Structure formats: structure tokens, C-alpha cells
Amino acid sequence: MVLGVARWCLRQCDLGGRRVSGAVLFAILGARLSAQDPSPLSAGYDAEQRGDWPEAAAQYRKALHAGGNTAASVLGLERVFSELNHTDSLLPVLDTVIAQRPKDALFRSVQLRALRMLGRQDDERIAFEHWVRDAPKDPTPYRDYARALLEEGRPQSADSVLDRAQRALGSGREFLVETAQLRATMGLWDASARAWRTVVDSAADLSASSAYALRPTPSASRDKVRAIFLAPPVTLGARRALATVELAWGAANDGWMALSSLRPDSAAIAAWDEFGDAAAAQGDWRTARDAFAAVANASRVQPPALARLAIRAGDAALRAGDAPAALAFTDRALATGIDSGTAARVALPLKIRALAALGRASDADAALRAYAKFADDSARARLARDVAWGYVRSGDIARARTAVAAAGLGDDRELAGWLALYAGDLGAARTALRQADAPTTDLVTALALLARTRADTAAVVGHAFVDLARNDTTAAATQFVAASDVVRDAAPLLLATAARLHTARREDAQAIPLWKRVVEQYADAPEAPEADLEWGRALARGHDVQGALSRWEHLILTYPSSALVPQARREIEAARGSATS
């Protein structure tokens, strides 16, 4: 509880802009804890700890009258009165204390807080005026009051206060942070960015605050913000601020581009490391890979640490689908003289997964054999599964089956289902995959197909899914189109699947004829509205706006109850907007 009180104090004091005061309070509380004296202040803390607010108030009042630690007594009363909803009772106390110590910023801040809490804006303004009168050269009253006004949602009043402060004190540098926050609150994004740029150039630790303030910048204003932070000179604070805000805008790669041009000193490397973690936390593994790779490449650290960095970069690369980089980083980690424990626990499994992902199943298999003695059963089974997938990716379904059998994975229904599907045994795949529980895109596609057709065998379908597993989407699309002539009861689904693969690769010229076939030959199929929508999108990407509009209109008029109608309407709105701009 005492620690909780201390945290509360720190938070309150931070709101007032003085962490130092918070630290002083910690010291006070620390001293109290060690001394265990029975003073009224101490009794007040104890009562507060028990939640006996009236008693705590009485003790703090007693402490205040006794002299001694006035600050702690007043802050205690502020907390307790707040709990009792008697904040107005604090005001006469503050009047007395302020009369005795008119230049003490702590009590003035408490007074502004209390008046704000009570909603007495006019009195708050008067209190501020008195503070300025008593401490005319002190920037604190302007800063505290401007912050209070910002918190109250009165940015224009805050602007007036800061403007007045600048005139009274002859410089705006004292208030750069407040000015920057103010401009952001007012929606003056480039003005805010300019002010933040000045702040973070000299105080890099405020880059997180600037990113937080600039996060709501609308899309149209973001390029201006970017230009301000990217302008020379290149500073750590500016680049870190921009990188953080880019992450928040969902543009992690742009953030990394901003950060990566820093000279690789220890502060920059720490920033890269931190950014990599943030990108990874957002699931942007490609950017995380780049950041971790840069850290690993730039660090002049000793082998164990270097190995850890390389493994982290390798892991991010693998999650990003970049198996070659994953393998390279893993090999680098293993080449650093990594300890056997880390090698067995982390590096080798990563290497096996990377090899399997590359379709180098034999190498993965060999590595697994070498590693097997270090691994427990579950880790071994997991990696054996990866190896089996490696064989699939290399197109060797027979070896994949052997690997599954050798690893004792015969009970793995999902794996068995996939292998059956690859062999074109749709009946067996239908039974086995129904129980799969990892809803990957490929699995959803497979289940949709198996539910749609009554066919029990179709080799060409197996070939299509093998190509898909090998990440050869062009070949997979060709096979799906071929399969549509064989598995006729699922023809529109197979054509749509092929078209989706082309669309994902931005191969609109290949996708359009397929969408067209679905719309024209299978108008009653569930895929037809999607085909219309995507056909239109493909035409729009090719700048055929009229053609696109006719597709979307066709969708709306032909399939009025389709769930895609709102999307088609949005597309029409967007296309008309772009046509007139």
C-alpha cells in the first residue's frame, strides 16, 4: 500500500511536470519505512493504508500543524480528500500554505489540480494569475496551466497561455513540449511535428512522447510529418520518433528505413534492437528481420551474444517466410562457437525448419538425425513433421510418407490427410482433414474443395496442392485450372482459387479471364459475386474505371443479397472519387 501511495505520488507529480518531486516523495516514504516513527505523518500513512480516510485526514492535518514535512502532509491530504470526494476541503489548506510559501511550485500545482478536479475553471485561471504574479520569472506556472488546459480539452486557451509565457519570459524553448502537444491537439500536424523535431533533437528520450502525440495524424498530413523528421541533420531522437510513429501508422518498413540510416553507434544499435522487438510484437516479421539483422551485422559483441543476435534474426526471417536468410543466420550462429546447449535447444531446430522450408528435406532429415539425441520426444516429433513438409515442398510425397512413418507420426490425422490429398486421394483426405484444427489458408481451401465435390480421386488436385505447398503459386494456379475440367462439380471454386492466386501476385492479366469464366459460366455459383468484385478490382488497377464500375454494378444488381454488396458500393464510391479528383 505504501508503495502504491508512492506510485500515486509519482504519477500525480509527473502530471505536474516534476518527476524530481516524485523522487523526493519516495525518499520521504523510504525514510518513514526505515525509521518507523510514530509521527502524525506516519499515522496518516497507516490510516491511509487501512483505508480509514477520515483518520488519515485528521493525522495529515495534525502533521501539517506540527510543521515538519509540509509537502508530504499536503499531498497526503490531497489523496485522502480525493478519496472522500472532499477536494474542496483542500483549498483553504492550500491558501494557508501558499501564503507562507508563495513561490513553492508544488503547492501551486496541487492547487491547480484541485480546482480542475472541482471544475472551477475561473478560479483555476485566477490561481494561475496569482502564481505568475508571485513568481514572474518562473516558467512552471505557464507550463502547468497550459498542460491543465490541454487536459481539459481547451487547446486555444493553452495556446494563449504559452504565447503569453513566451512574451513574458522571452523564449519559447522552455515550452517546446507543451507547444508540440498543443499543436497536435489542435490538429496542426506539421506545426506539431516541427516542434517535436526540435524537442527530440536534443532530448531523444522524448521520442516516445512525440510518437504518441503524432499518432493520430491523418493520412493526408503524414508525408509532411515524415519530411520534417527526415530532414537533415540525422539525429537519433528524430529518427526514433519517426520510426515509432510509423509503426503506429502500420508502416513498419518505412519506420525501419528512417531508423536504419543512423550511424551504427551503440545508441543507434540499441534503438534498432528496440524497434525490432516492437515490429516483432506487431507481427511484422519482415521488418523485425531487417532490424535484427542490422543489429547482428553492426554489433561488435563477443560470440555468445552474437550467436543470440543471429538466432533472433534467423527466427524473424523464418517467420517472415525468408527461409534462405533464416538458414544463413542460423549457420552464422553455429559458426560462432555457440555453446552446445543453445545449439541443440535453439539453433539446430531453427536450421531444420529453415531447410525444410526451403524444400531441402534430405539436409533437414540429416540435421534432425544428428540433433535427435539432444531433443525430447515432442520436439523431435515437431521437427519430423517439418522434415515431412520439406519432402512435400520438394515434391517427394513418397519420402514424406516414409519420414512420417519413421518418426512415428502415423497418428497425425492432419498430416495423413494432407498426404492423401497430395496423392489425389480426396476421399481419405476428406475424412482426415475434417479433424484438423489449424485453420491455415491452404487448409480452408482444401476443406472448401473437399466439401464441394463428390469426387474421391483426382490426381490433378493433388498436384495443385503440392505446388501450393511448395510455394509455386503459378504452377498451382495452372493445376487448379486444369482440375476444373476434371472435378466439374467444384469447377467455379477451383477457377476462383486459381484466380485468387494470380490476384495475390498482382497477375491481373491472368486472373481476369478466370474471374470472367466464373461470372459467365457459373453465374449461380457462390464464387460468382466474389468474381465480379475481384474482376472489377483488377480492371480498376488497370485504370479501366468504366469497366470496373460495370462489374460492381453487375454484382449489386445480380446478387443484391450478397454480403459483398457493401464492398462493391464502397468500390464504386472510391472509383467515382478518384475519377473526379
Added chain:
Amino acid sequence: MAAAALARATRVDLWHHGAVPMLLVPMDDDQQNHLKAYGLTYNTLKAGGKGEWLLNYKGGSFLLPDLPEVRRRAALAGVTVAPIADADLEAARGEIASSNMDSIVLEKAPTIAVYSPPKSPPWDDAVTLALNYAEIPFTNVWDEQVIAGDLTKYDWVHLFHEDFTGQFNKLYINSRGAPWFMEQVVRDQDAAKRLGFPTVPALKKGVAEQVRAFVQRGGFLFAMCGATETLDLALAGHDVDIDGPFSDGTPMDPNADAKMDWSRALAFQNAHLETSPLVNAMSDIDGHQANVPSRKQPLGAFTLFSFAAKFDPVASMLVQNHRTVIPDFYGVTTSFTKATLKSANVVLANEEGAPWVKYIHGDSGKGSWTFLGGHDPEDPQHAIGNPATDLSLHPNSPGYRLILNNVLFPAAKKKPLKT
């Protein structure tokens, strides 16, 4: 082709007697997209068709000819329409005849101009948004076109958020360093010079006079936000220096208040000018004073008045809605204090118990004007730099309906107006 077919079919007067099947466009809660329903109606008229506005019937529904092209447009826009059988239509007409309802024939799509700067400032314009969303075509005009007399080409003119006193909405107080503001000042000063006016206030007063003449000649004027208040200040202060030094280099005439000629104004009288160039208000016309912290009033909700449809068709048209109480929204001018209203004005909506009203209408010369306070009905706290409101997220907005009522109101077939 389709439009021509529509025109041929609806030009036959027989449709009004039941020979042409009709579509009902309900405007109560059955309607999926109220805003686009106005566009559907407008574009049907534009294609040569006729329609009817059934005042107070199902939220102010429309009757349109049941033609494939109308159905197609409704489906594309997501507007709810329902074919209405002759017997049902007769029953509806009976209900309309015996209740506080009326049927107004809509026969001509008005030509529309929006007074809007060539390069948009960092705030949106609710009318432009509504027209674009409803797919109602319009033309942008600015100072050059207005001074050249181009307003005669249009039936209906909307005034964008503009300060006709020429004081740049007093945005120099807070935004003097903003690039968009500096650009606006230079643009307006250039325009004044090019068009032969000594100052920006003189130019804007010249524009205000053209707008007034447009109304006098029979035009329909619709203004929102600061354009309402400043238009009248510019008209009443035509021969008075009502501007601070930022705009014309000279201080305001100390006796400006007394010299105002309110007989020249459309809606307001006896208002008092804000004399301080550092207070972001123009006068005491606005009840909310959103940009003056010490005077700012909180937002409430305003209530649309109910009018006798058969006797006050104009006022009735302007308040057709599926809601009667609408949340208020701020603007440079949010509301109009009752004490400054001319007695001939028709108050269309007010906030109960408040000393201000929200929505007013009146006649002037052969034309009429309608003023709606506030900036954006779906963005009550609208601030500079905020992104434009996406109306596809507010297809049933009752506040935006008020704007679109105004667009269709000039389409009504002229008949003796009692208002």
C-alpha cells in the same frame, strides 16, 4: 438511353393519375440509405421524370415512377424502394388528405452551385460531402464567378464555410503561422487586387451583395456555419468598417455597431459586433461562441418544429425527417440567438429552453434563404485538420437530411406559399 426512356415515360402526365406504376421511397426507419434517396429523386427529376414528395408521410417519402432505370439506380445506391399498387396508393392519398400531410409535385432538378474556394482549406464542407455522397451534381463557384454575375445560372446556391466580413474567420488568432492559412490570405488578397477591390473585406462584401441580389431575383440560398452570420454582417455593414486591422490595415470603426444597417440583412437585426480583433467571434448572433473559451456553451440537442403540411409546405419540406430531436454540432457559428432574429423569420428548429435557435428560413425579394448553424452534423466537435466525414458510415444521418431537404425544396412545383 435509359435516361431518355425514363424521360419519355414520365413526361406522360397520365402517371399522376395512376396510369404509370409508382415506386414508394420510404423515408422513415424502413429506409436503408436516406441520403442517397435524395440523390435518386434528384437524378430521376434530372432525367426528365417527375416525382412527388409526400410530406409527413413515412418520414417524408418520395413517389417515383416505377421504371427499370429508377429501380436500377436504387439498387446500386442501396436505397430502399417498394412498388406501390394502385389501391395502396389510393389509400395513402386518402391518409394524406385526411391528416397533417401533403403531396408536393417535384418537377425540375434545380441547378446547383457551391461557393467554395479552389483549393480546399483543412476542413470539410457538409453540403459538398452530402451532394457528392448523394450523387447530386453541382458546380463550384468562387469570387471570380460570383463577381462576374454567374450566380444567375443557378437555382440554388450554397455558401461554403466563408467569412464574408473578410476577416478570415479570425483564424489569425490561432493559426497565423499555418501554411494553409498564409496561403489563404495571399490567395484572397490576390483575388481582391485582380477583381478591383482595395481589400479582402471589400471583395467579400462585393460577393455578399451578389448573393443578396441572387436571392432578391428569386434564387434559393442555403448557408451553414459562419457563412450565415458573416453574410448578414457584411450586408448590414456594407458601408461600415467592421474589420480589424489584420484584414484591411485599419482598426474597426469605433461606432460600427451603431452604423449597421440591418434592413439590408436577410435574417438578423440589432446584433452587436465583437470589437476585439483578438476574440474569435464576429458578433453576438452565435449563441454558442465555440471559439471563445470563456463564452463557449455546451452542445445540447435541437428539435425540429412540426408545420401544417397543407398550409406551410415550404417549412414542412425543410424539416422532413425520420427524427425530430437531433444532437447539436459546433461550428464557427453554431446557433442564432433569438434576440437577433428578424421577426419575419420562420424558426425551423430550436433547442428547448435555450436562448438560441438552430435552423431558420425566410423570404427576401422573390427568393428565399435557409440558414443552418454548425459545421458538420456528424462531427459535433469538428476541428481544423480533422479528416472529412465519411458519409457512407452515416447513410441515415438526420442532420444531413436537413441539408438535402434544402436541395430538393426548389424542385417543388410552384404553388401559393403560405409561409
